[in-house]
Amino acid sequence: MEETKISMYQLYKDMLTSYLANKSEHALYHAQQFSKEMMEKDMSPEETVSLHLSVFQELAEDLPEEVVDSFDILLEVMIGYGLAYREHQSLRDRQQQLESELTVAARMQKSLLPHGEISLDSVDLGVISVPAGKMSGDYYDYALDEHGNIGVAVADVIGKGVPAAMSMSMIKYAMDTLPEQRTQPGALLENLNRVVERNIDSDMFITMMYGFYDPNNHYFHYASAGHEPGFVYDAVKDEFRNLEAKGLVLGVSPKVRYFPDQLHLDAGDFIVLLSDGVTECRVDGEFIEREQLVDMIRKYKHLTAQEIVDEIFQELEKAQEFQLRDDFTLLILRRKV
Amino acid sequence: MNLDINVTETDKGHVAFISGEVDVYTASKLKETLNPLAEKPNSDLVVDLSDVNYIDSTGLGIFIGVLKSTEKTNSTLKLKGLNERVKRLFEITGLNEVIDIEVDEREEA
The missing domain is CATH 1.10.1240.30 (KaiA/RbsU domain)
Known part of the structure:
Protein backbone atom coordinates (compact mmCIF):
# COMPACT_ATOMS: atom_id res chain seq x y z
CA MET A 1 0.00 0.00 0.00
CA GLN A 96 -23.68 -7.89 -8.46
CA GLN A 97 -24.26 -10.43 -5.74
CA LEU A 98 -28.06 -10.25 -6.16
CA GLU A 99 -27.66 -10.41 -9.90
CA SER A 100 -25.62 -13.59 -9.70
CA GLU A 101 -28.10 -15.16 -7.25
CA LEU A 102 -30.89 -14.37 -9.72
CA THR A 103 -28.88 -15.89 -12.55
CA VAL A 104 -28.51 -19.13 -10.59
CA ALA A 105 -32.24 -19.12 -9.78
CA ALA A 106 -33.13 -18.46 -13.41
CA ARG A 107 -30.94 -21.35 -14.53
CA MET A 108 -32.62 -23.60 -11.97
CA GLN A 109 -36.02 -22.46 -13.19
CA LYS A 110 -35.12 -23.25 -16.78
CA SER A 111 -34.21 -26.77 -15.73
CA LEU A 112 -37.84 -27.22 -14.55
CA LEU A 113 -39.10 -26.85 -18.11
CA PRO A 114 -38.95 -29.68 -20.63
CA HIS A 115 -35.91 -29.69 -22.86
CA GLY A 116 -35.78 -32.72 -25.11
CA GLU A 117 -37.27 -32.40 -28.55
CA ILE A 118 -40.32 -34.46 -29.29
CA SER A 119 -39.79 -35.78 -32.74
CA LEU A 120 -42.70 -37.86 -33.92
CA ASP A 121 -44.28 -38.88 -37.18
CA SER A 122 -47.70 -37.99 -35.82
CA VAL A 123 -47.20 -34.42 -34.55
CA ASP A 124 -45.10 -31.33 -35.05
CA LEU A 125 -44.53 -29.40 -31.82
CA GLY A 126 -43.00 -25.97 -31.25
CA VAL A 127 -42.74 -23.77 -28.17
CA ILE A 128 -41.10 -20.53 -27.13
CA SER A 129 -41.14 -19.00 -23.64
CA VAL A 130 -39.30 -15.80 -22.82
CA PRO A 131 -39.45 -14.02 -19.44
CA ALA A 132 -39.83 -10.22 -19.28
CA GLY A 133 -37.07 -10.16 -16.66
CA LYS A 134 -34.74 -12.89 -15.51
CA MET A 135 -37.35 -15.12 -13.90
CA SER A 136 -40.59 -16.24 -15.49
CA GLY A 137 -44.14 -16.53 -14.19
CA ASP A 138 -45.11 -18.57 -17.23
CA TYR A 139 -45.06 -22.34 -17.24
CA TYR A 140 -45.29 -24.73 -20.11
CA ASP A 141 -44.98 -28.43 -20.48
CA TYR A 142 -45.11 -31.12 -23.10
CA ALA A 143 -44.82 -34.83 -22.47
CA LEU A 144 -45.32 -38.08 -24.29
CA ASP A 145 -46.88 -41.03 -22.45
CA GLU A 146 -46.46 -44.75 -23.12
CA HIS A 147 -49.63 -44.84 -25.27
CA GLY A 148 -48.32 -42.10 -27.54
CA ASN A 149 -50.54 -39.34 -26.11
CA ILE A 150 -48.93 -35.92 -26.16
CA GLY A 151 -49.87 -33.67 -23.23
CA VAL A 152 -49.35 -29.91 -23.54
CA ALA A 153 -49.82 -27.16 -20.97
CA VAL A 154 -49.40 -23.42 -20.67
CA ALA A 155 -49.91 -21.67 -17.32
CA ASP A 156 -49.57 -18.04 -16.36
CA VAL A 157 -49.05 -16.77 -12.83
CA ILE A 158 -50.23 -13.19 -12.31
CA GLY A 159 -47.48 -10.69 -11.93
CA LYS A 160 -43.94 -11.42 -12.94
CA GLY A 161 -40.48 -11.74 -11.49
CA VAL A 162 -39.50 -13.76 -8.41
CA PRO A 163 -42.92 -14.16 -6.69
CA ALA A 164 -44.50 -15.35 -9.94
CA ALA A 165 -41.54 -17.65 -10.58
CA MET A 166 -41.92 -19.31 -7.17
CA SER A 167 -45.59 -20.04 -7.85
CA MET A 168 -44.69 -21.34 -11.28
CA SER A 169 -42.44 -24.00 -9.73
CA MET A 170 -45.36 -25.06 -7.51
CA ILE A 171 -47.32 -25.95 -10.68
CA LYS A 172 -44.39 -27.94 -12.01
CA TYR A 173 -43.99 -29.99 -8.81
CA ALA A 174 -47.73 -30.57 -8.47
CA MET A 175 -47.91 -31.70 -12.13
CA ASP A 176 -45.15 -34.24 -11.46
CA THR A 177 -47.22 -35.87 -8.74
CA LEU A 178 -50.19 -36.38 -11.08
CA PRO A 179 -48.91 -38.54 -13.94
CA GLU A 180 -52.06 -40.66 -14.07
CA GLN A 181 -54.20 -37.56 -14.69
CA ARG A 182 -52.36 -36.46 -17.80
CA THR A 183 -55.18 -37.95 -19.83
CA GLN A 184 -57.89 -36.38 -17.62
CA PRO A 185 -57.61 -32.62 -18.14
CA GLY A 186 -60.56 -31.78 -15.85
CA ALA A 187 -59.33 -33.87 -12.92
CA LEU A 188 -55.79 -32.59 -13.42
CA LEU A 189 -56.89 -28.96 -13.10
CA GLU A 190 -59.09 -29.79 -10.08
CA ASN A 191 -56.09 -31.27 -8.29
CA LEU A 192 -53.80 -28.40 -9.24
CA ASN A 193 -56.44 -25.95 -8.05
CA ARG A 194 -56.50 -27.53 -4.59
CA VAL A 195 -52.72 -27.23 -4.32
CA VAL A 196 -52.67 -23.64 -5.57
CA GLU A 197 -55.60 -22.51 -3.41
CA ARG A 198 -53.82 -23.70 -0.28
CA ASN A 199 -50.46 -22.20 -1.12
CA ILE A 200 -50.99 -18.86 -2.78
CA ASP A 201 -51.58 -15.29 -1.53
CA SER A 202 -55.20 -14.21 -1.41
CA ASP A 203 -54.85 -11.76 -4.30
CA MET A 204 -52.80 -14.00 -6.56
CA PHE A 205 -54.03 -16.61 -9.02
CA ILE A 206 -52.85 -18.80 -11.86
CA THR A 207 -54.51 -19.44 -15.20
CA MET A 208 -53.82 -22.62 -17.11
CA MET A 209 -54.84 -24.58 -20.15
CA TYR A 210 -54.04 -28.26 -20.36
CA GLY A 211 -54.80 -30.68 -23.14
CA PHE A 212 -53.57 -33.87 -24.75
CA TYR A 213 -53.64 -35.20 -28.26
CA ASP A 214 -54.43 -38.86 -28.81
CA PRO A 215 -52.77 -39.87 -32.11
CA ASN A 216 -54.84 -43.07 -32.25
CA ASN A 217 -58.21 -41.38 -32.71
CA HIS A 218 -56.91 -37.87 -33.50
CA TYR A 219 -58.83 -36.15 -30.72
CA PHE A 220 -57.49 -33.25 -28.66
CA HIS A 221 -58.99 -33.20 -25.14
CA TYR A 222 -58.57 -30.04 -23.12
CA ALA A 223 -59.71 -28.00 -20.14
CA SER A 224 -59.06 -24.44 -19.06
CA ALA A 225 -58.72 -22.69 -15.72
CA GLY A 226 -59.62 -19.16 -16.76
CA HIS A 227 -56.80 -19.12 -19.28
CA GLU A 228 -56.46 -16.84 -22.29
CA PRO A 229 -58.19 -18.70 -25.13
CA GLY A 230 -55.94 -20.37 -27.67
CA PHE A 231 -56.65 -21.04 -31.34
CA VAL A 232 -57.43 -24.03 -33.52
CA TYR A 233 -56.48 -23.95 -37.17
CA ASP A 234 -58.74 -25.89 -39.51
CA ALA A 235 -56.60 -26.78 -42.54
CA VAL A 236 -59.49 -27.85 -44.79
CA LYS A 237 -61.48 -24.64 -44.29
CA ASP A 238 -58.31 -22.57 -43.85
CA GLU A 239 -59.90 -21.00 -40.77
CA PHE A 240 -58.90 -20.10 -37.22
CA ARG A 241 -61.30 -20.57 -34.31
CA ASN A 242 -60.91 -19.75 -30.63
CA LEU A 243 -59.95 -22.63 -28.40
CA GLU A 244 -61.67 -21.98 -25.12
CA ALA A 245 -63.30 -23.80 -22.25
CA LYS A 246 -65.11 -22.43 -19.23
CA GLY A 247 -63.44 -22.71 -15.86
CA LEU A 248 -62.38 -20.55 -12.93
CA VAL A 249 -58.74 -19.49 -12.51
CA LEU A 250 -56.70 -21.61 -10.08
CA GLY A 251 -56.43 -20.45 -6.47
CA VAL A 252 -59.75 -18.70 -5.84
CA SER A 253 -61.94 -21.38 -4.35
CA PRO A 254 -61.05 -24.91 -3.14
CA LYS A 255 -63.97 -26.74 -4.78
CA VAL A 256 -64.10 -26.02 -8.46
CA ARG A 257 -65.08 -28.41 -11.23
CA TYR A 258 -63.42 -28.26 -14.62
CA PHE A 259 -65.24 -29.74 -17.57
CA PRO A 260 -63.05 -30.96 -20.41
CA ASP A 261 -63.93 -30.47 -24.04
CA GLN A 262 -62.65 -32.23 -27.12
CA LEU A 263 -62.19 -31.66 -30.80
CA HIS A 264 -61.09 -33.73 -33.75
CA LEU A 265 -57.94 -32.75 -35.60
CA ASP A 266 -57.48 -33.51 -39.28
CA ALA A 267 -54.05 -33.75 -40.82
CA GLY A 268 -52.55 -30.25 -40.98
CA ASP A 269 -54.82 -28.86 -38.24
CA PHE A 270 -53.04 -27.27 -35.34
CA ILE A 271 -53.61 -26.01 -31.78
CA VAL A 272 -52.12 -22.76 -30.48
CA LEU A 273 -51.72 -22.20 -26.74
CA LEU A 274 -50.44 -18.88 -25.39
CA SER A 275 -49.94 -16.80 -22.26
CA ASP A 276 -51.44 -13.32 -21.91
CA GLY A 277 -47.95 -11.90 -22.43
CA VAL A 278 -48.63 -12.54 -26.11
CA THR A 279 -51.92 -10.66 -26.31
CA GLU A 280 -50.74 -7.94 -23.93
CA CYS A 281 -48.01 -6.97 -26.37
CA ARG A 282 -48.49 -3.32 -27.27
CA VAL A 283 -47.70 -2.21 -30.79
CA ASP A 284 -47.60 1.58 -31.16
CA GLY A 285 -49.18 1.88 -27.72
CA GLU A 286 -52.19 -0.30 -28.62
CA PHE A 287 -52.72 -3.88 -27.49
CA ILE A 288 -52.52 -6.28 -30.38
CA GLU A 289 -55.90 -7.68 -31.20
CA ARG A 290 -56.39 -11.42 -31.44
CA GLU A 291 -57.20 -10.97 -35.15
CA GLN A 292 -53.76 -9.43 -35.68
CA LEU A 293 -52.20 -12.42 -33.99
CA VAL A 294 -54.19 -14.75 -36.23
CA ASP A 295 -52.92 -12.85 -39.27
CA MET A 296 -49.37 -13.34 -38.09
CA ILE A 297 -49.83 -17.07 -37.52
CA ARG A 298 -51.44 -17.33 -40.95
CA LYS A 299 -48.44 -15.63 -42.53
CA TYR A 300 -46.06 -18.26 -41.16
CA LYS A 301 -48.31 -21.33 -41.19
CA HIS A 302 -46.36 -23.05 -43.98
CA LEU A 303 -43.33 -23.26 -41.62
CA THR A 304 -42.69 -25.88 -38.92
CA ALA A 305 -44.34 -25.33 -35.53
CA GLN A 306 -41.04 -24.24 -33.97
CA GLU A 307 -40.33 -21.82 -36.80
CA ILE A 308 -43.82 -20.27 -36.50
CA VAL A 309 -43.49 -19.53 -32.77
CA ASP A 310 -39.94 -18.20 -33.24
CA GLU A 311 -40.97 -15.89 -36.10
CA ILE A 312 -43.96 -14.53 -34.19
CA PHE A 313 -41.90 -13.88 -31.09
CA GLN A 314 -39.27 -12.04 -33.11
CA GLU A 315 -41.87 -9.93 -34.87
CA LEU A 316 -43.64 -8.94 -31.64
CA GLU A 317 -40.41 -8.39 -29.77
CA LYS A 318 -39.21 -6.04 -32.47
CA ALA A 319 -42.55 -4.19 -32.55
CA GLN A 320 -42.11 -3.52 -28.81
CA GLU A 321 -38.55 -2.33 -29.22
CA PHE A 322 -37.18 -5.50 -27.61
CA GLN A 323 -38.72 -4.64 -24.26
CA LEU A 324 -41.18 -7.33 -23.17
CA ARG A 325 -43.75 -6.08 -20.64
CA ASP A 326 -44.83 -9.52 -19.56
CA ASP A 327 -43.57 -13.09 -19.79
CA PHE A 328 -44.29 -14.51 -23.24
CA THR A 329 -45.17 -18.13 -24.04
CA LEU A 330 -46.47 -19.56 -27.30
CA LEU A 331 -46.93 -23.26 -28.09
CA ILE A 332 -48.11 -24.94 -31.29
CA LEU A 333 -49.06 -28.58 -31.77
CA ARG A 334 -49.89 -29.73 -35.30
CA ARG A 335 -51.23 -33.08 -36.46
CA LYS A 336 -48.94 -34.17 -39.27
CA VAL A 337 -50.52 -37.36 -40.60
CA MET B 1 -52.03 6.66 -15.72
CA ASN B 2 -53.64 7.55 -12.41
CA LEU B 3 -56.39 5.86 -10.53
CA ASP B 4 -59.01 7.85 -8.65
CA ILE B 5 -61.22 6.22 -6.07
CA ASN B 6 -64.24 7.96 -4.66
CA VAL B 7 -66.00 6.24 -1.77
CA THR B 8 -69.48 7.14 -0.57
CA GLU B 9 -71.39 5.58 2.31
CA THR B 10 -74.74 3.90 1.79
CA ASP B 11 -77.32 2.46 4.20
CA LYS B 12 -75.61 -0.88 4.42
CA GLY B 13 -72.07 -0.30 3.22
CA HIS B 14 -70.16 1.61 0.60
CA VAL B 15 -70.00 2.42 -3.08
CA ALA B 16 -66.54 2.92 -4.55
CA PHE B 17 -66.42 4.78 -7.84
CA ILE B 18 -63.19 4.06 -9.66
CA SER B 19 -61.75 5.87 -12.62
CA GLY B 20 -58.54 5.19 -14.52
CA GLU B 21 -56.58 2.01 -15.21
CA VAL B 22 -56.27 -0.79 -12.70
CA ASP B 23 -52.87 -2.28 -13.36
CA VAL B 24 -49.69 -3.35 -11.63
CA TYR B 25 -48.90 0.30 -10.77
CA THR B 26 -52.26 1.28 -9.31
CA ALA B 27 -53.35 -2.07 -7.84
CA SER B 28 -51.91 -1.48 -4.38
CA LYS B 29 -53.84 1.79 -4.04
CA LEU B 30 -57.05 -0.04 -4.94
CA LYS B 31 -56.30 -2.79 -2.46
CA GLU B 32 -55.60 -0.34 0.36
CA THR B 33 -58.92 1.38 -0.24
CA LEU B 34 -61.19 -1.62 -0.87
CA ASN B 35 -59.90 -4.15 1.65
CA PRO B 36 -60.82 -2.20 4.81
CA LEU B 37 -64.33 -1.68 3.37
CA ALA B 38 -64.64 -5.40 2.59
CA GLU B 39 -63.47 -6.37 6.05
CA LYS B 40 -66.40 -4.55 7.72
CA PRO B 41 -68.80 -7.28 8.91
CA ASN B 42 -72.23 -7.63 7.31
CA SER B 43 -71.83 -4.80 4.84
CA ASP B 44 -72.34 -4.42 1.11
CA LEU B 45 -69.55 -3.16 -1.09
CA VAL B 46 -70.40 -1.99 -4.59
CA VAL B 47 -67.56 -1.14 -6.96
CA ASP B 48 -68.52 1.02 -9.91
CA LEU B 49 -66.15 0.50 -12.85
CA SER B 50 -67.99 2.69 -15.41
CA ASP B 51 -64.92 4.88 -15.76
CA VAL B 52 -62.34 2.08 -15.95
CA ASN B 53 -60.99 1.27 -19.41
CA TYR B 54 -58.52 -1.39 -18.53
CA ILE B 55 -57.80 -3.94 -15.83
CA ASP B 56 -54.74 -6.19 -15.96
CA SER B 57 -54.25 -9.50 -14.17
CA THR B 58 -52.79 -7.88 -11.05
CA GLY B 59 -55.97 -5.77 -10.88
CA LEU B 60 -58.12 -8.89 -11.17
CA GLY B 61 -56.16 -10.35 -8.28
CA ILE B 62 -57.18 -7.43 -6.09
CA PHE B 63 -60.85 -8.17 -6.73
CA ILE B 64 -60.27 -11.82 -5.82
CA GLY B 65 -58.61 -10.75 -2.57
CA VAL B 66 -61.51 -8.41 -1.80
CA LEU B 67 -64.02 -11.17 -2.56
CA LYS B 68 -62.24 -13.51 -0.14
CA SER B 69 -62.32 -10.80 2.55
CA THR B 70 -66.07 -10.29 2.15
CA GLU B 71 -66.64 -14.04 2.42
CA LYS B 72 -64.87 -14.06 5.77
CA THR B 73 -66.91 -11.16 7.17
CA ASN B 74 -70.31 -12.21 5.84
CA SER B 75 -70.31 -9.17 3.56
CA THR B 76 -71.00 -8.89 -0.15
CA LEU B 77 -69.14 -7.58 -3.18
CA LYS B 78 -70.84 -6.38 -6.33
CA LEU B 79 -69.27 -4.91 -9.47
CA LYS B 80 -71.09 -2.66 -11.89
CA GLY B 81 -70.51 -0.63 -15.03
CA LEU B 82 -68.01 -2.95 -16.70
CA ASN B 83 -67.10 -2.07 -20.28
CA GLU B 84 -66.87 -4.82 -22.93
CA ARG B 85 -63.14 -5.36 -22.60
CA VAL B 86 -63.26 -5.60 -18.80
CA LYS B 87 -66.36 -7.81 -18.86
CA ARG B 88 -64.63 -10.17 -21.28
CA LEU B 89 -61.70 -10.45 -18.85
CA PHE B 90 -64.03 -11.51 -16.03
CA GLU B 91 -65.65 -14.04 -18.38
CA ILE B 92 -62.40 -15.61 -19.61
CA THR B 93 -61.12 -16.04 -16.06
CA GLY B 94 -64.45 -17.49 -14.90
CA LEU B 95 -64.63 -14.81 -12.20
CA ASN B 96 -68.07 -13.72 -13.42
CA GLU B 97 -69.30 -17.02 -11.93
CA VAL B 98 -68.05 -16.21 -8.43
CA ILE B 99 -68.31 -12.41 -8.30
CA ASP B 100 -71.69 -10.69 -8.48
CA ILE B 101 -71.63 -8.51 -11.59
CA GLU B 102 -74.53 -6.17 -12.23
CA VAL B 103 -75.72 -6.09 -15.81
CA ASP B 104 -75.65 -2.62 -17.29
CA GLU B 105 -79.18 -1.21 -17.52
CA ARG B 106 -78.35 0.82 -20.60
CA GLU B 107 -77.47 -2.38 -22.44
CA GLU B 108 -80.73 -4.05 -21.51
CA ALA B 109 -82.82 -1.12 -22.66
Missing part, protein backbone atom coordinates in the same frame (compact mmCIF):
# COMPACT_ATOMS: atom_id res chain seq x y z
CA GLU A 2 2.83 2.32 0.99
CA GLU A 3 4.56 1.48 -2.27
CA THR A 4 1.45 2.24 -4.24
CA LYS A 5 1.22 5.58 -2.56
CA ILE A 6 4.82 6.37 -3.44
CA SER A 7 4.35 5.34 -7.07
CA MET A 8 1.09 7.30 -7.31
CA TYR A 9 2.90 10.28 -5.84
CA GLN A 10 5.63 10.03 -8.44
CA LEU A 11 3.15 9.57 -11.24
CA TYR A 12 1.13 12.57 -10.16
CA LYS A 13 4.24 14.66 -9.78
CA ASP A 14 5.45 13.81 -13.33
CA MET A 15 2.06 14.57 -14.72
CA LEU A 16 1.72 17.90 -12.99
CA THR A 17 5.30 18.93 -13.83
CA SER A 18 4.74 18.13 -17.47
CA TYR A 19 1.48 20.07 -17.57
CA LEU A 20 2.87 23.12 -15.80
CA ALA A 21 5.86 23.16 -18.16
CA ASN A 22 4.03 23.03 -21.50
CA LYS A 23 0.25 22.90 -20.83
CA SER A 24 -0.02 19.91 -23.17
CA GLU A 25 -3.23 18.05 -23.95
CA HIS A 26 -1.21 14.95 -23.43
CA ALA A 27 -0.86 15.59 -19.71
CA LEU A 28 -4.63 16.10 -19.46
CA TYR A 29 -5.15 12.74 -21.09
CA HIS A 30 -2.79 11.25 -18.50
CA ALA A 31 -4.88 12.81 -15.78
CA GLN A 32 -7.94 10.96 -17.08
CA GLN A 33 -6.02 7.69 -17.04
CA PHE A 34 -4.83 8.52 -13.55
CA SER A 35 -8.37 8.97 -12.25
CA LYS A 36 -9.33 5.51 -13.55
CA GLU A 37 -6.33 4.00 -11.81
CA MET A 38 -7.25 5.87 -8.66
CA MET A 39 -10.69 4.28 -8.62
CA GLU A 40 -9.27 0.84 -9.26
CA LYS A 41 -6.98 1.32 -6.28
CA ASP A 42 -9.88 2.54 -4.13
CA MET A 43 -8.40 5.99 -3.59
CA SER A 44 -10.95 8.43 -2.29
CA PRO A 45 -11.47 11.91 -3.77
CA GLU A 46 -10.11 13.55 -0.59
CA GLU A 47 -6.92 11.50 -0.89
CA THR A 48 -6.44 12.86 -4.37
CA VAL A 49 -6.89 16.41 -3.16
CA SER A 50 -4.32 15.90 -0.45
CA LEU A 51 -1.99 14.24 -2.97
CA HIS A 52 -2.35 17.29 -5.18
CA LEU A 53 -1.47 19.59 -2.30
CA SER A 54 1.65 17.70 -1.23
CA VAL A 55 2.96 17.41 -4.79
CA PHE A 56 2.23 21.05 -5.46
CA GLN A 57 3.96 22.11 -2.25
CA GLU A 58 7.07 20.27 -3.36
CA LEU A 59 7.01 21.77 -6.86
CA ALA A 60 6.17 25.33 -5.89
CA GLU A 61 8.02 26.35 -2.78
CA ASP A 62 6.76 29.29 -0.80
CA LEU A 63 3.11 28.79 -1.61
CA PRO A 64 1.09 31.58 -0.06
CA GLU A 65 -0.42 30.45 3.23
CA GLU A 66 -3.94 31.22 2.00
CA VAL A 67 -3.57 28.79 -0.89
CA VAL A 68 -2.40 25.99 1.40
CA ASP A 69 -5.11 26.72 3.95
CA SER A 70 -7.82 26.87 1.30
CA PHE A 71 -7.19 23.18 0.67
CA ASP A 72 -8.57 22.40 4.15
CA ILE A 73 -11.94 23.58 2.96
CA LEU A 74 -11.70 21.67 -0.33
CA LEU A 75 -10.71 18.52 1.58
CA GLU A 76 -13.71 18.76 3.88
CA VAL A 77 -16.01 19.22 0.92
CA MET A 78 -14.51 16.22 -0.89
CA ILE A 79 -14.99 13.93 2.11
CA GLY A 80 -18.73 13.96 1.43
CA TYR A 81 -18.10 12.90 -2.16
CA GLY A 82 -15.76 10.20 -0.91
CA LEU A 83 -18.45 8.74 1.35
CA ALA A 84 -20.99 8.75 -1.46
CA TYR A 85 -18.49 7.05 -3.72
CA ARG A 86 -17.78 4.28 -1.21
CA GLU A 87 -21.51 3.77 -0.68
CA HIS A 88 -21.96 3.51 -4.42
CA GLN A 89 -19.26 0.87 -4.54
CA SER A 90 -20.76 -1.21 -1.78
CA LEU A 91 -24.19 -1.00 -3.45
CA ARG A 92 -22.63 -2.07 -6.71
CA ASP A 93 -21.06 -5.10 -5.04
CA ARG A 94 -24.39 -5.98 -3.47
CA GLN A 95 -26.17 -5.59 -6.77
